[in-house]
Amino acid sequence: MVPLLLVLHRSRFHLKQQQLQILGASLNGPLLIHQQSLFTLRHFCFTHNDFQGSPSDHSLSSSSPTHSVVRTVCALVCQSYYHQHTHFRSRPPKLNLSIDSELLSPEQAITVVASLASEAGSMVALSFFYWAIEYVKFRHFMRLYIVLAKSLIQNGNLEKAHELMQCMVKNFAEIGKLSEAVNMVIAMQSQGLFPSTWTFNCILRVATEMGLVELAESVFDEMCERGVCPDSFSFKLMIVGFCRMGRVSEVNRWLSSMLEGGFLVDNATCTLIISVLCEKRCENRALWLLNKMMEMGFTPNVINFTCLINGLCRRGSIKQAFEFLEEMVKKGWKPNVYTHTALIDGLCKKGWTEKAFRLFLKLVRSDAYKPNVHTYTAMITGYCKEEKLNRAEMLLTRMHEQELVPNANTYTMLIDGHCKVGNFNRAFELMDTMSKEGFTPNICTLNAIIDGLTKKGRAQEAYKLLKWGLKGGLYADGVTYTILISESCKQEDTRQALGFFNKMVKLGMTPDIYSYTTLIAAFCRQKRIKESERIFNDTVRIGLVPTRETYTSMICGYCRDGNASMAVKFFQRMSEQGCAPDSLTYGALISGLCKESKLDDARALYDTMMDKGLSPCEVTRLTIAYEYCKKDEPSTAMVVLDRLDKKLWIRTVNSLIRKLCSESEVDMAALFLHKLLDEDQNLDRVILEAFLTACYDNKKYALVSDMSERISKGIG
């Protein structure tokens, strides 16, 4: 081994102090310099006009220190380059340069690359460049890239220039200057470097990976405008980018334009798209894509099918899910435990636990796949929802027998089930077991119990439990607050309800329309319609969609407040929003209109309601009939009641007679009683007694004898 210094001495080079400093550790390096490098070295150290081709502002007089630094670096680069390799290579070698980067300014680096490119060739310049960009001060120095690119173009190395541009894009994206780099790539056109599909794809990749999909889209447009054809990769990058962000409509749009462009979607991309579509509940589109892919010869596997089946089940499209199961089996794939769990869960969510259980048993009996914790949990949840707790408990026992460890979710579901039927002892027992097995009850567990307790009128216990949980480090979530708001409203404590509500908002949780409706209904019950109106306005302002219950509460509130015209306004608003009123809504409004003696309007609503096949409740039926009687129009009342089926008709007429008797309208009561006897021979004794009493009280003895005669003829 000959140290560099010796070589230099032998070549009779004279290095200045600074040059020696830059050489630094090279002195210790293994340096055998062959003929070519010796030539280059001499060239750089002794040629005085060696900066031809470099930018003029970097041409310095040979005596300046910059010049000598540049010369030394160039010499070292050549020496290291030729030392490392003599053969042809497509990639520049990694240089073993021991130059102190601190002593080289970015401007000097530019001079180095320019002179290396023109004197020693593109590869040598590139190898120095790749060494330099390991240092931040060179890496993010735009002009270094531009000068090198220009030199490469001059040397005719267009491919390397493209590579360089891609490198620039990546490195500038790192520091948030992607757009700047993209602009530069496009500007390089004036230097004769026309961006290729390859370079644009690189930009698209970098942009989409950073989530800058809008930028990617504009680059894509730019690409097309410049006549550079996007290829399947360009489309794929856009699709994958939007998939990552879960932006389904854009995924769809790009997928369509990709297919329209005649490009094929590869199966990895397809899988990604399908799983995103399923996740975002766009199963129809996923199905469409899968079918399309199958047409094109793509063979989905078990995982792909399961992903889709799971998506369909979650949406409640059980039939479609089973169709896909069939398709899957036809294709020779055996559904696995995950496929089955998805189906069982879907069936249970629909309330078809028996079907789910048959599938579950099939799994138990199969040799290949045994139900796992998730399968058991799905089945247990299904049974709990149907209040079949014995069966749920049986499954828990089976789990233990199978040495499957239930998880926190399994316990929580079971606890929820027991709370719903009011079996709190078992719920608490399960909570203990759960803790013993190492699962701390979470806020969902607590919510289940609190909800159960409040619904059974044991609010104080619920509050105590909640306090205990919060002390133990749990945080109330949106569900907890919703329960608390409901409970406060039930107790007509609107102040407390509002307190919870505001706290929830303060904590950054968004109360759902259910909570808003609960509050609105509570204020309506208290005849504080202004407050309800304010809350209603809030829900609309924050973009929540009022439900039928919300509108119905408002309508009830206005009717209670004797403001039927506002109630009608809300009723109309409801229809305009595409929200269909139910019998409760109609009932509330009909009663409200009756109270203000707007009988024609009430009658019209009543008829619409009946036309729609909605059954009016007892109060509605009675109110409208009674109001007509009060207006001395018993015949209209009869016409109104005639629309009811026989059972309801009898019930309503009975109630009406009783009400008329209590209001001393005995003549009218007699009219209806005769009508009732025409229809129904089994007259209720209580009604008859009430009628007779009312006749005596009002001294209508003739009515008594009439009725007695008819009854002795008819019924015994």
Ligand SMILES: *[C@@H]1O[C@H](CO)[C@@H](O)[C@H](O)[C@H]1NC(C)=O
């Ligand atoms: C993915 O597509 C290729 C080409 O169409 C095909 O050969 C391969 O089998 C596919 N992979 C799977 C798992 O379907």
Ligand SMILES: *[C@@H]1O[C@H](CO)[C@@H](O)[C@H](O)[C@H]1NC(C)=O
């Ligand atoms: C779906 O199929 C592809 C290839 O066909 C495979 O690479 C992928 O892992 C499968 N499943 C999912 C969930 O991606």
Ligand SMILES: *[C@@H]1O[C@H](CO)[C@@H](O)[C@H](O)[C@H]1NC(C)=O
């Ligand atoms: C609610 O909004 C309506 C119009 O959108 C307005 O007329 C009404 O005064 C508002 N009510 C309250 C209580 O703010």
Ligand SMILES: *[C@@H]1O[C@H](CO)[C@@H](O)[C@H](O)[C@H]1NC(C)=O
């Ligand atoms: C009905 O309510 C509206 C809005 O709250 C109010 O402007 C109007 O005065 C009320 N009408 C009656 C009769 O109370």
